[in-house]
Amino acid sequence: MTDKTIDFGFEDVPVEEKASRVRGVFDAVASKYDLMNDAMSMGVHRVWKDLTITKLNPQPGELLIDVAGGTGDLARRFIKRADDVRLRRGGAPARAIICDINAEMLLAGIDPKKDADMDLMRVCGNAQYLPFPDNYADAITISFGIRNVTDRDMALRDFLRVLKPGGRLFVLEFSTPPEKALRKIYDTYSFNVIPKLGGLLANDEASYQYLVESIRKFPRQEAFKDMIVEAGFNRAGYHDFTGGIAALHWGWKA
Numbered sequence: 001m002t003d004k005t006i007d008f009g010f011e012d013v014p015v016e017e018k019a020s021r022v023r024g025v026f027d028a029v030a031s032k033y034d035l036m037n038d039a040m041s042m043g044v045h046r047v048w049k050d051l052t053i054t055k056l057n058p059q060p061g062e063l064l065i066d067v068a069g070g071t072g073d074l075a076r077r078f079i080k081r082a083d084d085v086r087l088r089r090g091g092a093p094a095r096a097i098i099c100d101i102n103a104e105m106l107l108a109g110i111d112p113k114k115d116a117d118m119d120l121m122r123v124c125g126n127a128q129y130l131p132f133p134d135n136y137a138d139a140i141t142i143s144f145g146i147r148n149v150t151d152r153d154m155a156l157r158d159f160l161r162v163l164k165p166g167g168r169l170f171v172l173e174f175s176t177p178p179e180k181a182l183r184k185i186y187d188t189y190s191f192n193v194i195p196k197l198g199g200l201l202a203n204d205e206a207s208y209q210y211l212v213e214s215i216r217k218f219p220r221q222e223a224f225k226d227m228i229v230e231a232g233f234n235r236a237g238y239h240d241f242t243g244g245i246a247a248l249h250w251g252w253k254a
Helices: 014-039 047-056 073-089 105-107 152-162 180-193 195-201 205-217 221-230
Strands: 005-008 010-012 063-067 095-100 120-122 139-142 163-174 236-242 246-252
Touching: 005 014, 005 205, 005 221, 010 014, 014 047, 014 105, 014 195, 014 205, 014 221, 047 139, 047 163, 047 236, 047 246, 063 073, 063 152, 073 095, 073 120, 073 139, 095 105, 105 120, 139 152, 152 163, 152 221, 163 221, 180 195, 180 205, 221 236, 221 246
Parallel strands: 063 095, 063 139, 095 120, 139 163
Antiparallel strands: 005 010, 163 246, 236 246
């Protein structure tokens, strides 16, 4: 037992409790996860994910690990985009592993029609201790999940370990708009609308309240870029989406 605390939204909780508290949130919202992201982003998260895949540039034969991959929409996008390239150039099909600490999220994402003809695997695992060997994956993604990780520095170091030399990391996350006027509008929407939508759409206002608060506690863009560099990644950078409501961060393993 430790007396150290960490943020769980705007609440401070013992470090060892955060993972189970987060798991409880996602157990509660698993069946409504995509609806939740629609509510939090006004549906634009689908465009952000498409842009993420474009920047990631999937290639035939590559292996992606999508951490906190939940319902699998980013992993499926990766395989489809690589298949588009394969039709033109040939090569082996791409593969993807969805790795999520929450079994309910993995189960909610199973869709035989969407998964058909895809080399797609689901693994229950912790972002801080990925259950994969060193130098294993060509790419790692995590979308709307890094802010829920207890020790983000540890997770980033483990992502680096699992990536092959030359492999790349892409992190899509809700962020803080740098423009004050937009930040004020988004804060008003987030705190006054999203939890109520959670109550209406998923009968769970408290989980949505946590998710809004967790966005505000996440490091701002430059600070998170510095964390990626400190974990050992090269060529780190980021790009704001929709005025900074979300940001895509990246880094490469030397």
